[in-house]
Amino acid sequence: MAVKVKQMAEVGKEFVTGADLLIDALVEANVEKVFGYPGGAVLPIYDAMFRHDFPFEHILCRHEQGTIHAAEGYARVTGKPGVVIATSGPGATNLITGITDAMMDSLPIVIITGQVGQSVIGTDAFQEADVLGLTTPITKYNYQVQDVKDLPRIVNEAFYIAATGRPGPVLIDIPKNISAEVSTGNYDNTFHVPGYQPTVDPNPNQIQKLGRLIEEAERPVLLVGAGVLLADAVKPLKKFAEKYEIPVVNTLLGLGSFPGEHPLFLGMGGMHGTYTANMAIYEADLLINIGARFDDRLTGKLANFAPGAKVAHIDIDPAEIGKIIRTDIPIVADAKQALEALLALEIQKPKLVDWLAKQMDNKKHFPYWYNQDEELISPQWLIEQICDVSKGEAIVVTDVGQHQMWAAQFYLFNKPHNWITSGGLGTMGFGLPAAIGAQIGRPDDQVIAILGDGGVQMTIQELAVINERKLPVKVFIINNEALGMVRQWQEEFHGERYSSSLLTKNPDFLKIAEGYGIRSVKVGREKDVPEVLADVLAYEGPVVVDFRIDWRTKVMPMVAPGKGINEMVGVRA
Numbered sequence: 185m186a187v188k189v190k191q192m193a194e195v196g197k198e199f200v201t202g203a204d205l206l207i208d209a210l211v212e213a214n215v216e217k218v219f220g221y222p223g224g225a226v227l228p229i230y231d232a233m234f235r236h237d238f239p240f241e242h243i244l245c246r247h248e249q250g251t252i253h254a255a256e257g258y259a260r261v262t263g264k265p266g267v268v269i270a271t272s273g274p275g276a277t278n279l280i281t282g283i284t285d286a287m288m289d290s291l292p293i294v295i296i297t298g299q300v301g302q303s304v305i306g307t308d309a310f311q312e313a314d315v316l317g318l319t320t321p322i323t324k325y326n327y328q329v330q331d332v333k334d335l336p337r338i339v340n341e342a343f344y345i346a347a348t349g350r351p352g353p354v355l356i357d358i359p360k361n362i363s364a365e366v367s368t369g370n371y372d373n374t375f376h377v378p379g380y381q382p383t384v385d386p387n388p389n390q391i392q393k394l395g396r397l398i399e400e401a402e403r404p405v406l407l408v409g410a411g412v413l414l415a416d417a418v419k420p421l422k423k424f425a426e427k428y429e430i431p432v433v434n435t436l437l438g439l440g441s442f443p444g445e446h447p448l449f450l451g452m453g454g455m456h457g458t459y460t461a462n463m464a465i466y467e468a469d470l471l472i473n474i475g476a477r478f479d480d481r482l483t484g485k486l487a488n489f490a491p492g493a494k495v496a497h498i499d500i501d502p503a504e505i506g507k508i509i510r511t512d513i514p515i516v517a518d519a520k521q522a523l524e525a526l527l528a529l530e531i532q533k534p535k536l537v538d539w540l541a542k543q544m545d546n547k548k549h550f551p552y553w554y555n556q557d558e559e560l561i562s563p564q565w566l567i568e569q570i571c572d573v574s575k576g577e578a579i580v581v582t583d584v585g586q587h588q589m590w591a592a593q594f595y596l597f598n599k600p601h602n603w604i605t606s607g608g609l610g611t612m613g614f615g616l617p618a619a620i621g622a623q624i625g626r627p628d629d630q631v632i633a634i635l636g637d638g639g640v641q642m643t644i645q646e647l648a649v650i651n652e653r654k655l656p657v658k659v660f661i662i663n664n665e666a667l668g669m670v671r672q673w674q675e676e677f678h679g680e681r682y683s684s685s686l687l688t689k690n691p692d693f694l695k696i697a698e699g700y701g702i703r704s705v706k707v708g709r710e711k712d713v714p715e716v717l718a719d720v721l722a723y724e725g726p727v728v729v730d731f732r733i734d735w736r737t738k739v740m741p742m743v744a745p746g747k748g749i750n751e752m753v754g755v756r757a
Contacts, residue, residue, distance in 0.1 A: 202332040203232035203363040206296070209339035209373065211239050215267050217258060217624055219243045219251040223271025224311065225298025228363040243624060243653075246645040248275050250617040252282030253643070256291050257621030260604045261579060261629075263416075265292040265346050266621065272298045273311030276357075277318065281611055283353050284322040288608030289437060290414060292351035294342050299328065301361040315357045324352035325380075332365045336373035344375070349382030350501040351414055382500060386517035386525050394472070394496050394513050395529040401470040403493075403539045404430045407453065410437035410607075411475015411499060417520035418442075418600045421474070424523050429536055431543050433461040435476045437607040440597040444576075450543055451552075454482040455743045456589045459550035462749040464543060468493040475499060475519045478508035479608065488748020498522045552593050553740075553756045560734035561710050563587065563662055567594035570632065570660070573717040578630040579604065579622050583615030583639030586668035589739040591634045613642030616659065620646060623655045630658070630721065637663040637690055647700040650726045658720055659702075659728045661693055664735040672738045677745075697728035708732040 206229060210218070218240055222230045233242060245251040248270045255266025266286075270279055276297040286293045300309040319326050325345050327338050335358070342354040398404065412421050418441055425432050425448050432442045433453040442449055451458030453465055465471060471493040476482070478497075483489040489509065496513035497505045505514040515522055554564035567590050570578075576596050581604040582588040588605055597603050604622055606614040619633035640661055650657050670685040697704035707716050707729060720727045740754030 202335055202365050203228040205335045207232045207236050209336045213343045215240050217241050218267045219254045220269035221248050221251055223275045225272035225360045246648050248278035249282055250643050250646045252279050253614050253617035254621035255293050256286055257604055257618030258625040259291045261601050261622045262625040265294050268295045270297050272300055273313045276315045277313055285606055285609040285611045286353040287322045290351050292346040293353040294346050295355040297357050299357045299359045302359045319355050323355050326355040328357040329362050332362050332367045333371045336371050337375050340373045341375040383516045384518040384521055386515050386522040390513055390515045391525045395531045397470055397494055399532045401534045403468050404470040405464050405468040406430050406432045407473045407476055408432055408438045408441050409435040409476025412441040412519045413600050415519035417523055420523035424527055428533055435482055440600045440603045443598045444596040445598055456739050459755045460546040465490050466750040471495050473497045477504055484743045485748040488750055549757050563590050563733045563737055564594050567591055569713055571595045573721055578632045581615050581619040581622055581633045583635040584610045584612050585636045586739050587634050587636045587662035612639040616643050617646045619657050620649050623657050633657055633659045635661050637661055638667045651701045657726050661730050662733055663730050664733050693730045702726050702728055704728040706730040
């Protein structure tokens with residue numbers, strides 16, 4: 185990075201403090217939004233924001249967990265690092281879940297935490313926590329600032345690490361005396377991280393090997409994850425799939441990387457994926473994984489996952505290659521660079537007429553299905569209606585549970601970066617604040633938060649942010665008065681013993697919305713849904729809708745734990 189030396193100047197009548205340097209560094213990093221919650225150890229930072237006339241927008245969430253999930257939503261839809269500020273002790277520890285979530289889902293987040301003064305670190309001082317120790321396993325990197333003059337360099341370095349290679353969260357812990365310290369002299373924000381050199385360009389020999397396998401393949405499949413979205417590789421992916429007529433399966437987080445309406449799209453793979461997608465993987469002779477992790481919810485029983493296939497794995501993180509599935513052709517590279525290299529090859533197009541015909545036949549005869557009852561709302565039908573009325577163009581944010589899977593199954597994603605959900609960690613409470621971050625990141629787009637009645641109650645206080653900022657988020661609560669996925673597993677695998685999974689004493693969500701000054705409506709019959717959706721989605725402000733769904737509905741089809749992806753239950757022709 186280029187050397188940048190600045191003289192520490194006076195700010196008004198006050199000398200530059202560590203907090204002033206931090207604000208300046210954030211501005212130089214082109215930060216436009218910061219999600220935060222003040223407290224004692226970060227008061228110098230908040231004071232500096234005020235004195236600098238808030239050079240970026242600060243969004244005051246109502247809980248630290250809300251700040252980081254909002255930053256995740258912002259990062260997902262904009263591609264820019266989300267920035268979070270929290271105080272020491274409980275402020276920092278309240279971020280732990282969101283940091284882990286961002287780490288598992290590869291989201292660029294820069295977290296700034298306050299810390300007690302250096303003189304009392306290690307003494308169990310008031311609101312002290314070992315933030316470095318707590319976050320070492322769940323961050324891409326973390327720092328504790330020891331010298332005020334290091335702050336600009338550390339901030340510059342943190343943004344670089346968070347956003348390059350495989351993106352992830354980076355944390356900067358700043359002792360209060362550092363942020364309050366007045367200093368003069370020069371600082372240099374140049375950094376050099378010799379131990380961190382992500383491989384972006386693919387090995388040409390490996391690309392050539394994969395090209396030969398493509399020529400020889402009779403039953404190839406592309407397995408596409410969020411790495412394609414993070415690498416901005418959507419266009420070369422579509423071009424590559426069409427050039428060689430290779431069918432595409434998405435992971436949960438990869439949805440939107442390939443058009444849902446495209447003839448080559450087979451659907452989502454894994455535990456609640458389509459029969460077509462899972463059987464294509466099972467029967468493939470060549471599986472090309474681009475930017476996916478081979479996580480257990482995708483693979484099922486490993487012995488049954490692509491058992492007859494040669495496996496190529498393209499991933500920017502070398503640690504993922506060969507970690508779960510034996511890999512014949514490892515390609516460590518940026519997904520876009522790898523796809524462009526593959527497109528440049530002069531190879532023969534494989535003859536896949538029978539293979540493609542079989543996939544089209546499976547898509548026709550084994551689609552997702554559901555039962556419909558005129559007296560109760562079918563959640564799958566509801567998602568289809570939401571998709572139709574929004575024309576499939578909304579940014580859809582979910583929490584975690586049954587509603588998440590129904591949204592993934594029945595909302596058709598034709599555009600990238602319009603699907604936001606917690607994948608690897610499966611974090612309940614993610615959806616509402618993530619929708620806030622998404623709306624702030626893309627204010628002109630329609631944001632729909634599809635939430636469960638369990639998850640929404642974990643971060644429901646963030647409705648205050650929606651009201652305060654008049655964000656036009658549409659909050660759709662899929663209410664079955666239960667922890668739906670827990671109840672489903674208890675029904676399927678635990679003899680229908682519903683241990684602590686029924687939420688029969690839910691609050692009145694309409695009154696809660698009213699308390700936050702947000703319009704609300706309850707819908708319990710399918711015949712009322714079209715009119716309500718049309719009205720709500722046309723309304724310019726925020727709305728909370730309590731949809732009372734058929735509580736008996738399960739997410740199907742399903743690969744049971746310990747079973748292979750070819751052993752799906754709940755498949756109907």
